[in-house]
Amino acid sequence: MVERHVLGISGGRDSAALAVYMRQHHPELDIDYFFTDTGKELPEVYEFLGRLEGFLGKPILRLNPERDFDFWLREYNNFLPSPQTRWCTRQLKIKPFEEWVRPFVKAGDIVNSYVAIRSDEDYREGYVSAQENLQIHLPFRTAGIDKAAVGEILEAAGIGLPEYYRWRSRSGCTFCFYQQKIEWARLLDEHPEAFAEAQRYEKTAMEHGSPFSWSHGESLDSLARPERLRQIRIDHEKRVARVLARRPVNALVNDMPMDLDEVYGQGKVCVTCHK
Known part of the structure; x- marks a missing residue:
């Protein structure tokens, strides 16, 4: 049995800060960092991922290299995703992660997944695993790290915030329907x-x-x-x-x-x- 550690990077500040935090506080863990690419990310997201890789000293694995947004849009007969039918989240984010870890879980490995839910987000939950050996951890909630502390972590590491925060509040697809x-x-x-x-x-x-x-x-x-x-x-x-x-x-x-x-x-x- 192998014990694995994985951490998903969205291109936003919270997951990036969690990657920095885990690197600093748990250097003994060999964490695999991954990014599920929709193929429609902002250019600023890729630039930020490069900065983060420089700090982590290892590459961030890109999942979903073949079936991007255009592929799934055709599969859904050109119907746009929406808050009511979030097929983009399921097909472009959750499914690639599940397919990636499935061989590990099937082999009986313990997979520890670290999710960046902050201590000031009691109303939120991360990915809920149906597999006993896929274990979800919320280090920020445990350590009492809130939104302000996330910014401090990134500034202290010399990474800073993604450039798109100058004009936008979220990472994700350029045309995310949750935009204001x-x-x-x-x-x-x-x-x-x-x-x-x-x-x-x-x-x-x-x-x-x-x-x-x-x-x-x-x-x-x-x-x-x-x-x-x-x-x-x-x-x-x-x-x-x-x-x-x-x-x-x-x-x-x-x-x-x-x-x-x-x-x-x-x-x-x-x-x-x-x-």
């Missing part, structure tokens, strides 16, 4: 070619009878109109102003960058993709 309207507007600013690709997917999906658009309640064509973009930005600035008005008068706090979670609330997210 302002994030779609900023995707158009930062990566217009990715926004255009999302528009093409949406149009094809509608032609095939898909009831869902990427952004709740409107198409990307509608969202991309100049007057609509202007309104989205105005609404966002109003939200930011309300948050700033509620902040205590504290120079250190007021100098902190505005987190979109603070503006819009935590909201619904896919833990598998966004940690």
Whole structure:
């Protein structure tokens, strides 16, 4: 029997910080780091993975090299994923992980999987294993590490945050349906070619009878109109102003960058993709 240790990297801050934490606090463990690639990640995600690999001193295994988003979109007859039908999470994130560890579990190995659920996320649970020898561990929850501590871990390691946090709150696909309207507007600013690709997917999906658009309640064509973009930005600035008005008068706090979670609330997210 072999005891294995695995840790999934999403391209977000929490899982990256957990990888750093485990490397620093448990150097005796030979951890296999993996990333389930949808084929539609932001360029900033790949750059961040490279930085993280430099710190860890070992490569992050890329799962899912063949069956990417385009493959599964065809399998689902061009119907877009949505909060109601999250086939993207199942097929592009969970299934590749299960297929990767299945031979280990079948051989009787103990597989320890480390998941980056923080201590301030009591309402969240990670992947639930149905296999007795696939054991899930939540080190951050055990150690009392919260969101602020995650940022400190990455800064102290010289890695910092992924560049996309400058304009977006989540990792994952460029066209994740959990994005806020302002994030779609900023995707158009930062990566217009990715926004255009999302528009093409949406149009094809509608032609095939898909009831869902990427952004709740409107198409990307509608969202991309100049007057609509202007309104989205105005609404966002109003939200930011309300948050700033509620902040205590504290120079250190007021100098902190505005987190979109603070503006819009935590909201619904896919833990598998966004940690």
